[in-house]
Amino acid sequence: MKHFQHELAVVESTTVGPGTRIWAFAHILPGARVGGDCNICDHTFVENDVQIGDRVTIKSGVQLWDGVTLEDDVFVGPNATFTNDKFPRSRFHEKELARTVVRAGASIGANATILPGIVIGERAVVGAGSVVTRNVPAFAIVSGNPARIMGYVGANSTEPAKPFRTPEAIGRHACSVEGVTIHRFPLVQDLRGYLSAAQDLPFEVKRYFLVFNVPSKEVRGEHAHRECHQFLVCVHGECRLIVDDARTREEIVLNSPTIGVHIPPMVWGIQYHYTPDAALMVLASEIYKPEDYIRDYGEFRSLLNGGGPR
Secondary structure (H helix, E strand, C coil), X not given: CCCEECCCCEECCCCECCCCEECCCCEECCCCEECCCCEECCCCEECCCEEECCCCEEXXXXXXXXXXXXCCCCEECCCXXXXXXXXXXXXXXXXXXXXXXXXXXXXXXXXXXXXXXXEECCCCEECCCCEECCXXXXXXXXXXXXXXXXXXXXXCCCCECCEECCCCCCEEEECXXXXXXXXXCCEEEECCEEEEXXXXXXXXCCEEEEEECCCCCCCEEEEXXXXXXXXXXXXXXXXXXXXXCCCCEEEEEECCCCEEEEECCCCEEEEECCCCCCEEEEEECCCCCHHHEECCXXXXXXXXXXXXXX
């Protein structure tokens, strides 16, 4: 099956996949590569050094300039703007343009602006009218000017994650993410103050660290460990924790020193939405080893799919 081209469209590229539909007043330059089963709407422009994957939707009024890559299943809303020159001047062209990549399944809302050199992660969602000034993590939902993380996409990737209901009963509780357990500790109250304690932790603790004074706009974590176990307790204030085993994703609210979460190796963890007074304590089973960290979500998922360590 060949691609469809409206009679008022200008398609100079010979690399257009089967089943793609290109509508009126679209203009695609010779060097562009367009995948199959795409929908490229009216009044769009695609420059030479542009790569478009399969099943991509590009709504009206979008221009894709040199250096833009859209991976498979990306959605770009009406009049979204991509830029490729960090310091543009008339009649002066950068020798090497910044490259912008939108990973598979991501969605960009109407009138959003994407600055040069940005990577928008897999299945991320950019809200309408947002100005994206830095990389967007996989599955993140961002909005505003500048765009900030407002939440994360749920396990089905079509709606925001809903916070896991933390059990009230004292003890250890499983959640839907493999290996992750939520621990509820007892709380003792008297005239001298409050006390909460834990024992029989899931591993021997070799180090700890505290995270505090985090601006609410910032995100911590965004990695997995190959060997290290972690145990998280928000001893003051509140933050939100995302745990992800590449199949299931849960959001857990840490808002009490009576709640702890055990994250085993090969589970992706993110912490965000810190309150100004939040203090997060993390106990770890290993000393700090940079090589133990997996910071790229694609690599993390590949390791799991390839039988990497659990």
